[in-house]
Amino acid sequence: MAIAPSPEPVGKPLGAGGFGAVTAAYGWAHYGKSLFWYTSEILFAFFLTEVGGLSGRGMGVVLGLGLLASVGFDLAFGWGLRSRLAEVQRAARLQLTGATLSAGALGALFLTPWVDAAQVKFAFALAAMLAFRCAYAVYDLPQNVLLALATGSAQARTRVATLRLFFSGLATLSVSLLVGLAVADGDAQSRARAFLWSAAAIAVLAVGSAWGLRRALSGAPAPADDPGPAPSALPLSTSPAASTLAPAALLLAATFVVSLTASMFSKLEPYLAAYVLASPIWGGAMITAAALGTTFSQLGWAWLSARRSRPAVFALAGALLIAAALVFLAGVTISLWIGLVAALAFGAASGGLGSQMWAAFGDVVAGRAQMAGGLAFAAFTGVSKLALALSGLLLGLFLHAFDYRDPDGRAVLLAMTLWPALGGVACLVLAALWMRRRGPAAFGAAPARARSRCGA
Numbered sequence: 001m002a003i004a005p006s007p008e009p010v011g012k013p014l015g016a017g018g019f020g021a022v023t024a025a026y027g028w029a030h031y032g033k034s035l036f037w038y039t040s041e042i043l044f045a046f047f048l049t050e051v052g053g054l055s056g057r058g059m060g061v062v063l064g065l066g067l068l069a070s071v072g073f074d075l076a077f078g079w080g081l082r083s084r085l086a087e088v089q090r091a092a093r094l095q096l097t098g099a100t101l102s103a104g105a106l107g108a109l110f111l112t113p114w115v116d117a118a119q120v121k122f123a124f125a126l127a128a129m130l131a132f133r134c135a136y137a138v139y140d141l142p143q144n145v146l147l148a149l150a151t152g153s154a155q156a157r158t159r160v161a162t163l164r165l166f167f168s169g170l171a172t173l174s175v176s177l178l179v180g181l182a183v184a185d186g187d188a189q190s191r192a193r194a195f196l197w198s199a200a201a202i203a204v205l206a207v208g209s210a211w212g213l214r215r216a217l218s219g220a221p222a223p224a225d226d227p228g229p230a231p232s233a234l235p236l237s238t239s240p241a242a243s244t245l246a247p248a249a250l251l252l253a254a255t256f257v258v259s260l261t262a263s264m265f266s267k268l269e270p271y272l273a274a275y276v277l278a279s280p281i282w283g284g285a286m287i288t289a290a291a292l293g294t295t296f297s298q299l300g301w302a303w304l305s306a307r308r309s310r311p312a313v314f315a316l317a318g319a320l321l322i323a324a325a326l327v328f329l330a331g332v333t334i335s336l337w338i339g340l341v342a343a344l345a346f347g348a349a350s351g352g353l354g355s356q357m358w359a360a361f362g363d364v365v366a367g368r369a370q371m372a373g374g375l376a377f378a379a380f381t382g383v384s385k386l387a388l389a390l391s392g393l394l395l396g397l398f399l400h401a402f403d404y405r406d407p408d409g410r411a412v413l414l415a416m417t418l419w420p421a422l423g424g425v426a427c428l429v430l431a432a433l434w435m436r437r438r439g440p441a442a443f444g445a446a447p448a449r450a451r452s453r454c455g456a
Helices: 017-042 044-051 056-080 088-109 118-149 154-183 188-216 240-276 280-305 310-331 336-365 370-401 410-436 448-454
Strands: none
Touching: 017 044, 017 088, 017 118, 017 154, 017 188, 017 240, 044 056, 044 188, 044 240, 044 370, 056 118, 056 370, 088 118, 088 188, 118 154, 118 336, 118 370, 154 188, 154 280, 154 336, 240 280, 240 310, 240 336, 240 370, 240 410, 280 310, 280 336, 310 336, 310 410, 336 370, 336 410
């Protein structure tokens, strides 16, 4: 039996009876979606070169073109499906359709090793990648739009944003188990079969959790935003266009920077595990530590978000990203335990940046024209994927130019740490610009009960 509708279907505390169960259903659906995302982020590059048989440049082209195409898919679906993305129930049905299509496309991509001729293999991998990115756009947009569409207050959006990152961390933990399988000794056929079985498991979890959210949101109305002041409300004294444009531009810049730089750590980690650490156990442990940091740091970020402004928390997460990357660079070759601690901190920093960006963008979109919500989130994810496409192309050039199989591993370590450290510096600059907009009721302001402690 479907849970009764709520004036605010998503965003109630998890212990709030039936309504909290709807929030939990959203979290699990996000977990299912994130399984696809982190498989693509962490394992696609390694799969295409080491299992699929593509060259480094071929892999970079497949990843880059797939993500570039996904930007177009996001914008096209954000506009073309805008009516479905403006209603809670229709958005929930659409994300179930996207989950099913994504499952089929991922399975097709993982059939690449069984294609023989090199030119045909490349064409097949590219076609499967484009199909996956198209299907994932249908899956991703409704999940993201619900952050603003099915919540009724900035507090709820903060709660949902941290919950999203918590379940994203759980998904990364799940995918980290696949890293051990990916880098373990064995013939190519064994590795290829392991990827296919992984695709089947992901399909079951993703489609099942998407169905659960659709069922939980059955009959739920779209909520009205709280009329009172919200912790991260936009200034209401200016025109809607002016009050939305500057915050949106700043957040788009932030997601571009974070996606371009921080993703290098996860993309190169399987290569570090396979050729530098030469241990599937330690390799899996590193990515697991990062996932644990993302997952369980959300409790701390949620606590800080209730006491400090969004830009202040964003700046703290950026500083932690710099420190974690540099400690990993300096310490992982001295002691693997230092590397584990640094990876844990890196995950926590990434989780903090993500939760603040998503919650703040939800504030920007909520209460505005409902029909534009899908297009707004399409722009947000599109900018992120544009950055990831550039990151994939840069990774392909790196793998072509350097001997990434060298056990010395210096080039791999430098690429996977200095790039995120530079991203952390950029985040501090963006946080400073963000803080300049802050006022008593401004975008990113601290909660009212905590303003005296924040200097607002």
